[in-house]
Amino acid sequence: MERTIAGKTIAVNEEGYMTDFSQWDEKVGEALAAEANLTLTPRHWEVLKYLQTEHKNQVALSIRRVGKSGVVDIKEFYALFPNAPLKTATKVAGIPKPASCI
Amino acid sequence: MKNLVILGAGTAGTMMANHLHHELKKPDWQITIIDEREEHHYQPGYLFLPFDIYEPEDIIKTIEEFIPKDVTLLKQRIERIVPTANKIQLSNGNEIDYDVLIIATGAKIAPEEIEGMKGEQWQKSVFDFYTFEGSLALRNKLREWDGGRIVVHITEMPIKCPVAPLEFAFLADSYFKNKNMRERVDITYVTPMSGAFTKPKATEALEHLLQEKNINIEGDFAIEHVDNETKKIVDYGGREIPFDILVTVPTNKGDDLMERSGMGDDLNYVPTHKATLQSKEYQNVFVIGDASNIPASKAGSVAHFEAEILTENILRYVKGQPLKEEFDGHANCFIETGGGKALLIDFNYTHEPVEGTFPFPGIGPLRLLKESRMNHMGKLAFRWVYWHMLLKGTHIPFVSATMSEKGKVYS
Numbered sequence: 139m140e141r142t143i144a145g146k147t148i149a150v151n152e153e154g155y156m157t158d159f160s161q162w163d164e165k166v167g168e169a170l171a172a173e174a175n176l177t178l179t180p181r182h183w184e185v186l187k188y189l190q191t192e193h194k195n196q197v198a199l200s201i202r203r204v205g206k207s208g209v210v211d212i213k214e215f216y217a218l219f220p221n222a223p224l225k226t227a228t229k230v231a232g233i234p235k236p237a238s239c240i
Numbered sequence: 241m242k243n244l245v246i247l248g249a250g251t252a253g254t255m256m257a258n259h260l261h262h263e264l265k266k267p268d269w270q271i272t273i274i275d276e277r278e279e280h281h282y283q284p285g286y287l288f289l290p291f292d293i294y295e296p297e298d299i300i301k302t303i304e305e306f307i308p309k310d311v312t313l314l315k316q317r318i319e320r321i322v323p324t325a326n327k328i329q330l331s332n333g334n335e336i337d338y339d340v341l342i343i344a345t346g347a348k349i350a351p352e353e354i355e356g357m358k359g360e361q362w363q364k365s366v367f368d369f370y371t372f373e374g375s376l377a378l379r380n381k382l383r384e385w386d387g388g389r390i391v392v393h394i395t396e397m398p399i400k401c402p403v404a405p406l407e408f409a410f411l412a413d414s415y416f417k418n419k420n421m422r423e424r425v426d427i428t429y430v431t432p433m434s435g436a437f438t439k440p441k442a443t444e445a446l447e448h449l450l451q452e453k454n455i456n457i458e459g460d461f462a463i464e465h466v467d468n469e470t471k472k473i474v475d476y477g478g479r480e481i482p483f484d485i486l487v488t489v490p491t492n493k494g495d496d497l498m499e500r501s502g503m504g505d506d507l508n509y510v511p512t513h514k515a516t517l518q519s520k521e522y523q524n525v526f527v528i529g530d531a532s533n534i535p536a537s538k539a540g541s542v543a544h545f546e547a548e549i550l551t552e553n554i555l556r557y558v559k560g561q562p563l564k565e566e567f568d569g570h571a572n573c574f575i576e577t578g579g580g581k582a583l584l585i586d587f588n589y590t591h592e593p594v595e596g597t598f599p600f601p602g603i604g605p606l607r608l609l610k611e612s613r614m615n616h617m618g619k620l621a622f623r624w625v626y627w628h629m630l631l632k633g634t635h636i637p638f639v640s641a642t643m644s645e646k647g648k649v650y651s
Contacts, residue, residue, distance in 0.1 A: 198535075201432070201462050202396060206506065212462070216476040222434070222460040223476075 144169040155228070155235050159193075162232030170230045174219075178230075182218055185210050186231045193233040199224060200236065242269050244554075245328060245338040247318060247497070249275035249303045251283070251631065252529030252543040253344030258633035259551040261308040264558070272336065273307060274328065276317040280306060282626055284540065286369050287404055287576070290378040291415045298623070300372075306631045321501040323522045340524050340554060343510055345497055347400055347530035347538055349374075351490035354395055356466035366466060366486045369408060370400065378487065382415070387424030388484030393473060394431045395463055397438070399492045400530055400538040403585075405429070406436060406446060407576040408487060413453040414578030428456040430473070430481055435459055439592035442585055445609050449577055492538070494531050509533035514589070515565035517550045524557070526550060535589065536569040544630055545570045548641040551633075570643040572598075574619035582615035584608055588643040594650055599638040601647025608648065 140147055144165040149157045156162060167186065171178045178186075188209040192199055201224055205212035219226040228235055244264055246253045257273050264271060285299030307313045317331040321341070328336040349370045351357040357366065367381065368374035392409045399405075409429045416422040429436070429450060436446040436457060450457055464476045466488075472480045473488075491507075498504030503521070505511060511520040512532035519525035528550050529543040536542050546567055553563045569589030574582050584606050585593035597604040605614050629636060 200396070203506070212464070212476050216462075221477055225434070225460075 153235060156232040157234075159190075159232050166232065167230055170232070174226050174230065176219065176226070176230070179218075181210075181214075182230075185215065185218060185227060189227055189231045190233060193228075193231070198236065199228065241267055242339040242558075243337055244269060244271045244340045244342070245336060246271070246273040246342045246344055247275075247321070247328070248344035248346055248495075248529075248531070249273050249277070249280070249307065249313065250344065250346050250529070251540045252346070252531075252547065253342070254280065254303075254306045254631045255544065255547040255633050256342050256344060256528060256550065257307055257311045258631065259547055260554065261311050263551070263555055266310065270312065271310070272312045272314060274314045274316060274318055274330075274336075275303060276315055277303060278315070279303065280631075281372055282623060283370075284401070284626075285623065286372065286375040287407055287411070289372075289375040290369055290382055290408075291411050292379065292383070293411075296372070296376065301627065318497055319500070321497065321503060323501070323503065323519075323525060326524065338524075340558065341522075341526070342550075342554075343503075343519075343525065343527045343531050344529050345495035345531045347492045347494055347509070349490040350493045351488075353491040353493075354463055354465060356468055357395075357488065357490060359466060359468040361466070361468045361471070361486075365471060365484065366468075366488065368488060368490055369404075370489060370492075381485065385485065387416075387421050389426045389428070389482060390485045390487065391428045391430055391473065391481060391483040393429075393461075393463070393486060393488040394433075395489060395491050396432055398538060399489050401573070402438060402537060402539075403573055403575045405431075405487075405489050406450075409455050410449065410453060410578040411576055413455060417579075426456070427454070428458060428481065428483075430458045430461045432462050433459060439587065441595075442587075442593040442609060445583070446575075449611070453578065492530075498531075505533055507533075513565075514569070515567050516553055516563040517546055517567060518553070518557075518563060526554060526557075534567075534569070536567075537571040537573070539571055539573060540626070540630065541572045542570070544636075545572075545641040547633065548635070566642060568642045570641060572639065574615060574622065576616065576619055577611050580616050581611040581613055582619045583611055584615045584618065586643060586648075591643065591645065591648075591650070594648050596648035598647065599644075601644075603647075 148161050215223045280301050280303045282299040285294045288294040319329045319331045363377040367378040416425045435443040437443045461475045472482045474480050494504050494508030498508040510527045512527040512534050514534040528546050530538040549567045572586045576582050587593040596608045598606045
């Protein structure tokens with residue numbers, strides 16, 4: 139399905155995650171963050187860029203991995219993206235929701 | 241003579257010994273299996289022990305009785321694998337060379353990963369049921385407990401048998417009903433996932449069952465520590481859940497041997513090609529069961545399906561033929577739902593569990609993703625199948641290693 143984010147037509151899935159990362163830009167990121175009631179600070183951007191790089195390198199993301207990344211610890215990750223940080227942060231970053239392992 | 245060495249004589253390693261001894265024979269091949277333990281445990285039985293459904297003797301046998309006579313069983317602790325030299329170093333100082341290595345060292349709980357989990361309340365009010373000792377301690381506690389708040393909790397994924405904690409919650413509901421004390425017990429299911437299971441369709445069915453049984457669900461809970469004094473679990477966001485009994489599934493990790501050998505990822509699982517089961521780093525090393533990092537369930541049924549495909553791939557490897565990229569992540573699990581009923585799910589890497597019939601399309605007799613008594617009989621019968629067919633590598637009739645899409649309802 140498609141929706142309009144920051145004036146652009148963007149492909150998303152039923153849960154609102156972007157399905158085509160090439161459509162993402164910082165304006166889109168800011169709009170998605172606003173929908174999650176977040177105002178992005180430089181620390182948010184560092185974490186978002188890290189997640190995007192990991193995704194590009196096909197690394198399976200988990201809270202544990204983010205916590206050990208050296209970019210942010212789990213406590214701060216929660217402070218930046220409250221409640222379900224990995225789900226919120228990946229949505230804002232324009233990358234797929236991490237598949238929890240089976 | 242060439243050497244094939246299997247590390248670990250649990251479900252997966254034992255099955256490989258039984259498959260391969262028919263194929264790789266003396267004088268060309270010597271098969272050796274190494275495990276320091278004496279006993280083989282039927283791990284699915286740990287779920288039933290706390291509720292007095294099984295007794296310890298139902299789930300424990302010796303390792304020896306399942307290892308074929310022409311396979312050498314070494315009961316030694318393994319110090320290190322040296323994959324660059326094709327060698328195994330034992331703790332007694334001996335070394336064993338291999339031509340082909342199969343890693344089947346499994347996964348185990350690591351409660352020390354979470355602050356306070358293995359604290360002063362460990363096995364007093366904080367329990368696991370993924371070890372024999374934990375499960376037995378929990379049985380003794382439940383026998384004398386007269387009610388309160390019981391919290392069933394998953395620390396982080398992946399875990400062995402991802403449906404086991406749900407089954408525990410369902411069986412607890414039944415158990416307390418039978419003891420006429422259900423109204424004095426509050427059951428809460430706490431998970432780091434958003435819902436009851438990892439796959440959407442099954443989650444829907446399972447959450448319906450949780451509601452029906454009056455079990456609360458708390459999702460998206462990433463535990464930070466266990467507070468032993470106030471008896472609460474606390475997550476990174478500051479959310480607190482109080483308990484009188486905490487039944488937790490701690491972090492699961494591969495064997496420490498992988499860390500000592502520099503062969504594991506951050507949870508000590510061995511990077512493995514998900515369709516061939518060959519190690520990603522060493523061509524003559526193969527990985528089966530819970531020890532690998534493949535995105536399939538960590539379950540005996542998965543190891544069973546893997547074993548059929550891995551046997552063929554090892555024979556191809558020793559003949560210098562290309563490996564078959566055949567493993568599809570097939571898993572097949574009974575889910576006890578209490579009250580003498582069970583669900584059955586069948587899925588793989590790409591297809592989530594759906595409704596339908598199994599193993600015969602349109603006939604069954606087992607129903608997929610629906611509660612039935614027949615499914616429960618299947619689960620109980622499975623213990624017999626495990627000891628008498630599965631470990632011996634006997635093919636289970638009508639159930640193929642790769643998943644069948646027949647008789648299933650895909651929308």
